Amino acid sequence: MSERLVVIGGVAAGMSAAAKAKRENPELEVVAFEKTHFVSYGACGLPYFLSGEVARVEDLVARTPEQFKKQGITALTRHEVVAVDYENREVTVAALDEGREFKERFDYLVVATGARPVVPDLPGVDLPGVFVLRIPEDGVAIREWMANARRAVIVGGGYVGLEVAEAFRSRGLEVAVVEAEERVLPMVDSELSEIVAEELKKHGVELLTGTRLEAILGEGKVEAVETTAGRLAADLVLLSVGIRPNVELAKSFGVALGPTGAIQVDEKMRTNLEGVFAAGDVAESRHLLTNEPYWLPLGDVANKHGRTAGTVIGGREAAFRGVLGTAITRIFDRAVAVTGLTETEAKKKGFAAKGVLIKSRDRAHYMPGGHPFVVKLVYEEGSGRLLGAQVVGHRNDALRIDAVAALLYKKGTVEDLRALDLAYAPPFSPVWDPLLVAANQAR
Amino acid sequence: MSERLVVIGGVAAGMSAAAKAKRENPELEVVAFEKTHFVSYGACGLPYFLSGEVARVEDLVARTPEQFKKQGITALTRHEVVAVDYENREVTVAALDEGREFKERFDYLVVATGARPVVPDLPGVDLPGVFVLRIPEDGVAIREWMANARRAVIVGGGYVGLEVAEAFRSRGLEVAVVEAEERVLPMVDSELSEIVAEELKKHGVELLTGTRLEAILGEGKVEAVETTAGRLAADLVLLSVGIRPNVELAKSFGVALGPTGAIQVDEKMRTNLEGVFAAGDVAESRHLLTNEPYWLPLGDVANKHGRTAGTVIGGREAAFRGVLGTAITRIFDRAVAVTGLTETEAKKKGFAAKGVLIKSRDRAHYMPGGHPFVVKLVYEEGSGRLLGAQVVGHRNDALRIDAVAALLYKKGTVEDLRALDLAYAPPFSPVWDPLLVAANQAR
Numbered sequence: 004m005s006e007r008l009v010v011i012g013g014v015a016a017g018m019s020a021a022a023k024a025k026r027e028n029p030e031l032e033v034v035a036f037e038k039t040h041f042v043s044y045g046a047c048g049l050p051y052f053l054s055g056e057v058a059r060v061e062d063l064v065a066r067t068p069e070q071f072k073k074q075g076i077t078a079l080t081r082h083e084v085v086a087v088d089y090e091n092r093e094v095t096v097a098a099l100d101e102g103r104e105f106k107e108r109f110d111y112l113v114v115a116t117g118a119r120p121v122v123p124d125l126p127g128v129d130l131p132g133v134f135v136l137r138i139p140e141d142g143v144a145i146r147e148w149m150a151n152a153r154r155a156v157i158v159g160g161g162y163v164g165l166e167v168a169e170a171f172r173s174r175g176l177e178v179a180v181v182e183a184e185e186r187v188l189p190m191v192d193s194e195l196s197e198i199v200a201e202e203l204k205k206h207g208v209e210l211l212t213g214t215r216l217e218a219i220l221g222e223g224k225v226e227a228v229e230t231t232a233g234r235l236a237a238d239l240v241l242l243s244v245g246i247r248p249n250v251e252l253a254k255s256f257g258v259a260l261g262p263t264g265a266i267q268v269d270e271k272m273r274t275n276l277e278g279v280f281a282a283g284d285v286a287e288s289r290h291l292l293t294n295e296p297y298w299l300p301l302g303d304v305a306n307k308h309g310r311t312a313g314t315v316i317g318g319r320e321a322a323f324r325g326v327l328g329t330a331i332t333r334i335f336d337r338a339v340a341v342t343g344l345t346e347t348e349a350k351k352k353g354f355a356a357k358g359v360l361i362k363s364r365d366r367a368h369y370m371p372g373g374h375p376f377v378v379k380l381v382y383e384e385g386s387g388r389l390l391g392a393q394v395v396g397h398r399n400d401a402l403r404i405d406a407v408a409a410l411l412y413k414k415g416t417v418e419d420l421r422a423l424d425l426a427y428a429p430p431f432s433p434v435w436d437p438l439l440v441a442a443n444q445a446r
Numbered sequence: 447m448s449e450r451l452v453v454i455g456g457v458a459a460g461m462s463a464a465a466k467a468k469r470e471n472p473e474l475e476v477v478a479f480e481k482t483h484f485v486s487y488g489a490c491g492l493p494y495f496l497s498g499e500v501a502r503v504e505d506l507v508a509r510t511p512e513q514f515k516k517q518g519i520t521a522l523t524r525h526e527v528v529a530v531d532y533e534n535r536e537v538t539v540a541a542l543d544e545g546r547e548f549k550e551r552f553d554y555l556v557v558a559t560g561a562r563p564v565v566p567d568l569p570g571v572d573l574p575g576v577f578v579l580r581i582p583e584d585g586v587a588i589r590e591w592m593a594n595a596r597r598a599v600i601v602g603g604g605y606v607g608l609e610v611a612e613a614f615r616s617r618g619l620e621v622a623v624v625e626a627e628e629r630v631l632p633m634v635d636s637e638l639s640e641i642v643a644e645e646l647k648k649h650g651v652e653l654l655t656g657t658r659l660e661a662i663l664g665e666g667k668v669e670a671v672e673t674t675a676g677r678l679a680a681d682l683v684l685l686s687v688g689i690r691p692n693v694e695l696a697k698s699f700g701v702a703l704g705p706t707g708a709i710q711v712d713e714k715m716r717t718n719l720e721g722v723f724a725a726g727d728v729a730e731s732r733h734l735l736t737n738e739p740y741w742l743p744l745g746d747v748a749n750k751h752g753r754t755a756g757t758v759i760g761g762r763e764a765a766f767r768g769v770l771g772t773a774i775t776r777i778f779d780r781a782v783a784v785t786g787l788t789e790t791e792a793k794k795k796g797f798a799a800k801g802v803l804i805k806s807r808d809r810a811h812y813m814p815g816g817h818p819f820v821v822k823l824v825y826e827e828g829s830g831r832l833l834g835a836q837v838v839g840h841r842n843d844a845l846r847i848d849a850v851a852a853l854l855y856k857k858g859t860v861e862d863l864r865a866l867d868l869a870y871a872p873p874f875s876p877v878w879d880p881l882l883v884a885a886n887q888a889r
Contacts, residue, residue, distance in 0.1 A: 015877070048812050048872045062812040291867070303870035306877050324865040331869035340869045365842075369491050369505040398873075399808075399842045405868045405881075409852035412866055422767040423855055424734070425848045426774035426783045427746035429491045430841075434458070434745050438848075 005030050008316055009094055009109035011084045011252070013037030014044060015302050016283025017115030018066070019309025020316070021076050024111075027317020033076045034107060036096055038083035039138050042068060047302045049142045050163065053149070054170035060139045087112070087256040089276060111278050111316045114258065114266065115309065116249040118284035118300050122242055123158075127219030133240045136163060145241070152176060152239040156228050158216050159243035160187035162332045165199070167241055168208050169335055176239070179209040181230055183244075186212055190330070191393045192345045192379055194360050198395045199334055206335045211235075246300060248285045261287045263298040270322040272312035280316065282308035289325035291412060292343055292390060293352050299326045328391075329408045331401055338401035342408040343391025346381045355384040359445045363437035365400040367429035376400060378441040380407075380417065387416040387445070394437075403438055417445045448473050451759055452537055452552035454527045454695070456480030457487060458745050459726025460558030461509070462752025463759070464519050467554075470760020476519045477550060479539055481526035482581050485511055490745045492585045493606065496592070497613035503582045530555070530699040532719060554721050554759045557701065557709065558752065559692040561727040561743050565685055566601075570662030576683045579606060588684070595619060595682040599671050601659045602686035603630035605775045608642070610684055611651050612778055619682070622652040624673055626687075629655055633773070634836045635788045635822060637803050641838045642777055649778045654678075689743060691728045704730045706741040713765040715755035723759065725751035732768035734855060735786055735833060736795050742769045771834075772851045774844055781844035785851040786834025789824045798827040802888045806880035808843040810872035819843060821884040823850075823860065830859040830888070837880070846881055860888045 008024050010017045013035040021035045035042065044063045051057045068078040079096075085104070086095040094112070097104050120135035122128055132152075134145050155171045157164045160182035171178045180187065180203070186196035187203070187210065200210055211232050218229040219240055228235050248265040250258075259275040261267035266281035268274055270289075274281050283305035290297035307323055314321035331340035349356035358381050366373040374397035381391040392407040410419055420442040427434060435443075451467050453460045456478040464478045478485065487506045494500045511521040522539075528547070529538040537555070540547050563578035565571055575595075577588050598614045600607045603625035614621045623630065623646070629639035630646070630653065643653055654675050661672040662683055670679050691708040693701075702718040704710035709724035711717055713732075717724050726748035733740035750766055757764035774783035792799035801824050809816040817840035824834040835850040853862055864885040870877060878886075 045810055045812060045872065045877065047870075047877075048810055051813060051872055056814055057812050065811065301870065302877050303868070303875075303879070325867075327867040329867040329869050331871045331874050333871065333873045338874065342867070342869070367488055367491055368508065369488060369500045370494060371499055400845065402843065402845050402869060402874060403848060405846060405849035405866070405879075406852045408867055408869070409849045409858070409862075410856065412862060413853065413856035413858055415852070415856060419855060423848070424768075424770040424772040424785070424851055425746070426772050426785070426845060426851070427490075427744065428774045428776065429488065429494055430776045431774050431781065431845060432746075434488065434490075434749050436746070436848075 005032050006110040007032040007034065007108060008111040008113065009107055010035035010113045010115060011094070012115035012117055012283070013042035013078050013080070014046065014115070014117060014283070015305035016309035017113060018043040018071070018078065019306045020113045020115065020280070020282055020313040021078070022074065023310045023313025024316040025074055025076050027314055027319050029075070031317065035076065035078045036082040036084050037078065037080050038099065039140060040080050041139050042071070042078045042080055044139055045302065046137065049136050049139070050166035050170045052142045053145060053167060054173045060143055063139060084252065087252065089256045112280065113312055114253045114279065114281040114285060115283045116252060116285045118246040118248045120242065121245045121247055123216065123244060125216060125218055127221065127225070128242065130219055130221045130225045131223070132221070132225035132238060133219055133242065135242050136167060148239055149174060149176065154237055155239040155241065156181060156235055156237040157241045157243060159245070160212070161190070161243065162330070164241070164243040165203065165334055166332060167243065168203065169333070172206055172208060179211060179235055181214050181216055181228070182212045183215050184212065188339065190345070191339060191341050192347060192358065195339060195377065195379060195393050195395055198377060199339055202334050202337050248298070248300070250285060253281065253285065261296045263287050263296050265298045267296070270324065271315045272308055272323060280312040282312045288323070291325040291327050297326060297328070299328055301330060327408055327411050329404065331404065333398070336397060337395055338398050339395050340401040340404035341391070341393045342404050343389070343411045344381060345391060345393065349381055349390045354390055356381055356390055357384050359441055361437065361441045361444055363440050364433055365396055366431060367433055370429050376437045378437045380441045380445050382417045382445055387418055389415050389417060389420060406438060417442050448475050449553040450475040450477065450551060451554040451556065452550055453478035453556045453558060454537070455558035455560055455726070456485035456521050456523070457489065457558070457560060457726070458748035459752035460556060461486040461514070461521065462749045463556045463558065463723070463725055463756040464521070465517065466753045466756025467759040468517055468519050470757055470762050472518070474760065478519065478521045479525040479527050480521065480523050481542065482583060483523050484582050485514070485521045485523055487582055488745065489580065492579050492582070493609035493613045495585045496588060496610060497616045503586055506582060527695065530695065532699045555723065556755055557696045557722065557724040557728060558726045559695060559728045561689040561691045563685065564688045564690055566659065566687060568659060568661055570664065570668070571685065573662055573664045573668045574666070575664070575668035575681060576662055576685065578685050579610060591682055592617060592619065597680055598682040598684065599624060599678055599680040600684045600686060602688070603655070604633065604686065605773070607684070607686040608646065608777055609775060610686065611646065612776070615649055615651060622654060622678055624654045624657050624659055624671070626658050627655065631782065633788070634782060634784050635790060635801065638782060638820065638822060638836050638838055641820060642782055645777050645780050691741070693728060696724065696728070704739045706730050706739050708741045710739070713767065714758045715751055715766060723755040725755045731766070734768040734770050740769060740771070742771055744773060770851055770854050772847065774847065779840060780838055781841050782838050783844040783847035784834070784836045785847050786832065786854045787824060788834060788836065792824055792833045797833055799824055799833055800827050802884055804880065804884045804887055806883050807876055808839055809874060810876055813872050819880045821880045823884045823888050825860045825888055830861055832858050832860060832863060849881060860885050
C-alpha cells in the first residue's frame, strides 16, 4: 500500500504542497480537500476581479481539479475536513453538496486551512450588502451587489481595504474608508501613510482616520454606517479589519500553536506532531530580523511554505528560512512597498533605530514622464545595520525594494547599500539611484 | 593661503569631486576646467536628445557654471588643461576661445578627463555625415544632420548603438546596425542577444551581425558604407565601436596606468602620485567578483568615483569598493539589464560556471497587460555562488536585477536567492517572482 498525503485546504499553500510532493515522489497518493468551489486560486487577485481588470473569477484559478488529476492528484472542492483522528491517522470529510461524510486515511497531513476575516461584533454586520473579501464567492457576491450600489464604505485602511477602494472608484462608486488608527496603511511609517492618503484623496476617496465603526444600519439591507465621526450613507459595506488563522481544527487534535496564534512550525514546515505539516496563512514564519515567530499571511509566503512542505514530504531536503515582511501594493498610480521593520516596529523591538527619508525621482531629471520616488530607510544607530525600507513610487519602480530585501537577508548595513552597483540608465533611474541617495544621507 | 583643488574635466566625475570636496571643506579653493561648452551634463542622455524626448541639449546639464559659482566653485568651460607640472604643482590651461594660456597652481588634482570614441582607421571616416556620439556638441551636430537624412547606418551594436537605433527609428529614419560580432549586445549571453535582436527587427531595425565596416563612401558627404556583407546606402553614419580612456595627459606627468589601460587607483581614488586623484571614465575600478581591475565607463560609476575622491580631498573617510558591471538599457518597449559576469565571461575567468534561463511573466497570470520576463542566472557549480544575472523585461520591471546585484555584493548563493522575501502583489509579479523561479531551477 503506497503512502498517502492528505492536504486540508486546497488554495495556495495546500496545492503547492500537493503538487511538489507528487513531483518529488510520484509513488505518493495525494488527496486535497477544499471547502470552497475553487482550488488553487489567487486570492490576492480578488480586488482586481472587483475592478473588472480580471474578467471572470475563474481566471484567478491557476490549475483546476481536472488539471491536478492529470498530475495524479485528487483535488476535491466543496469537501471540508471536519475532524482529524491523529491516533488512527484518519480524517473525516464532509462532502458539502452531497450531505454525507466519509473517512480518509493519511500518512502525511498538511494543514493549510488558511485564515478568515475578522467580523466585528457590532449591530448590523449580517445585513445584506455587508461583505468581507476573502474567497472567490465573496468576490462574486460583491460584484453582483456593486451593480446596484452607488456609495461604498470600506472599514479598514490596510492593503486590501485600499486595493478595494481603488477598484470601487474605478467602477464609479463613491468611496469612504473608515480606519480606527490615526492613519491609513499602518504597516508603513506615518510619513508614507501621508503620501498614500494624498493619493487616495486625489482619486476621490474620502478618508476618515481615527474613526471607529459603531454599527451598520438598514432595513432589510445596508443603508448607512454609524461611526465615532457620525453617520455615513452606504449601500455597500466592506469589512476589512484583519484576518485570523483558521487553527481550530488543528488545535482539536493536538497541533501546537505559536505565540502569534498561528501554527508553530520548524524550517521544514513540520508541526509538533510527527507527519503533520502546516503551511500558508494558518502557519507562522520566523522573522529574519527579530528571529521571532511572525505571522505573514501573504500569497507568496503561502506558496513557499507549501513548496517546502511538499519537498520534505516528497523525501528531499528543503527549508523555509523565514520572512522579512516584504510587501507591495498598488494605490492608483502609485505603489507602496515595504521590507523589514518600520521605524516604529524597530523601536518597539528594542533596536536603536534611526530613519532617514528622501524624495527623489524615478529617472534622470531631463527625461520626460518621470515621477517622484520616496525612500525611507530604517537602520541601527552605531552599527549601521539595515533594519528596513519603505518606498513609494510609480508602479513597478517600487520593485527597487527588492534590493533592500536582498541586503536585509544577508544582514547588510547602510554602508553596503551605499556601495551597491545598481542598474542605471536615464529612462530608469537618476544617476544616483534613490536607494543610494537615501544610503548617502543615513549617518 | 588656502589649499586649492584643480579638477581636469568638468563632467560627471569631475564636478562630483569638485562639489563634494567643497561641501566637506568649505575653505578649499576649487577650480574645474572643461574643454567642451558644458559642465556637469548627463552624457548618457544624448540618445534621448536625438530621439527628441529631451528637447534641448542644455536640459542634460545638471548644474551650470553659474550654479557652481554660488557654491563657491569656479567651473570654466572651453578651458583645456594642456600640461601638468607635477614637481611645481602647476597646470597649464588653454583658454580655447581666447587663444591664450595660463598657469594655475594646485595642492590636489583630480584627473577626470573621461574617454573618447574609437574611430576606426578606414577610408571616409572624416566625411561630413559621419559622427560619433560622446559630447553634447556631437548630439547637436547629429540632430541637425538628421533633419535631412533618411537612411542611417550605425556601426556597433552595443548599448549606445542600440539606443541610437531606437532614437533614429522614432524620428522616422531607416536604420541598419552593422556589428562585427556574431550578435548584438555582446555584454549579455547569446540567448539574450537573440531576444534583443527580435525586438530590434520588430521595430524595423535592419541587423547585419558578423559584418565588418570596410570603408565609408561619398563625394563631399557620406553616401554609403562598404561592409564585408556588401554596400549599404547611408546618408548618416554613427560610429559606435567603443571608447578609450583619455590617459595621455596623466601619463605625461607620471601617473601610472593599470592593466586595463585606464588609470590605476586605490579605493580612495588616489593614483600613484601623492595628491593626484583620478575619477570617472579615465579611471579603473575593481571588479567585486574577480577582484581584478576592471574598466566600467558608466555615468553612475563616474559619479561615485567623483564623490569618493571629493570626500577624501575634503578630509573625510570614503572608499569606492568596486563594481559588478551592473547596467541596464532600453530597447524600444523592453529593457535589458545585467549584473556580474555573463556565463561566457565567468568561464573565461576560470569559474566552473553554469547558467539557467527561465521565461516567466512580470505579473500574475490573470492580470491584463503583462509581459514576458526572461531571467538568466549564472552561478558556480558546487558552491552555488552567484556570479551574475541578466534579465529582459518590459521597461522598469528589469530593475529586478538590483536584487541580484545586492546579493552579488554580499557574496550570496543561489540558495540565498531562493530564500529571498521579494515584493509580491498581482500587478507587480507572479506569486513566484521570476528571480525565484530561476533560483528554484538552478541546481
